[in-house]
Amino acid sequence: MKLLIAFLFASFIVNSQEIPLNSSNFNKYIKQVYLDQAETIVFSNPVHLKNKKALLKRVFIINNVKKPPKPYNDFGTLQKITTYNKELNTSLPDSLVRSQFNPFLYKMDIYNDQTVFYYYSKSKQLIKIYPSKQ
Numbered sequence: 001m002k003l004l005i006a007f008l009f010a011s012f013i014v015n016s017q018e019i020p021l022n023s024s025n026f027n028k029y030i031k032q033v034y035l036d037q038a039e040t041i042v043f044s045n046p047v048h049l050k051n052k053k054a055l056l057k058r059v060f061i062i063n064n065v066k067k068p069p070k071p072y073n074d075f076g077t078l079q080k081i082t083t084y085n086k087e088l089n090t091s092l093p094d095s096l097v098r099s100q101f102n103p104f105l106y107k108m109d110i111y112n113d114q115t116v117f118y119y120y121s122k123s124k125q126l127i128k129i130y131p132s133k134q
Contacts, residue, residue: 018060018128022099026056029102034084041084051132055110058130059103061096065126068119075120075127078106095123103127 030052031038042048075092081104082088088105109116111132118127 018062019098021056021059021061021101021103023053023056025099025102026053029104032085032088032102033081033104037084051111052104054132055103058132059110060128060130061098061101062126062128063124065119065124068126069117072117072119072126073109075106075118075125076122078108078118080105081107092120092122096120096125096127103129 030042034041042052075096078092080088080090082090093100103110108118108127108129110129112129113131113133115131116129118129119125120127
């Protein structure tokens, strides 16, 4: 019985911790959003490049969230940015997967002065975006 309780407690701790995004996919994420304009808009602009890379270090996914902190935004109502890539599938994923989640795809409040939360009720996940200036 003690082993079961310890396992459940450890499982809760592991499942509710902040999971960083996969920064090794940075170039792929930018190209997915900006297509042919990626070089001009991001890669050849040192300020834009620095800001975009910094964003990946400020965004975390938290799994198995039963009760999100208030206030939070509803991830399920977000729209994808299709300005440069008209071919993007505009539907939202079933769940947020760390290795695949591209924060540049969504119209989120990413340049903020306080922590911002987006709750995805479909998968019981939370996106936590730390302030751009900490």
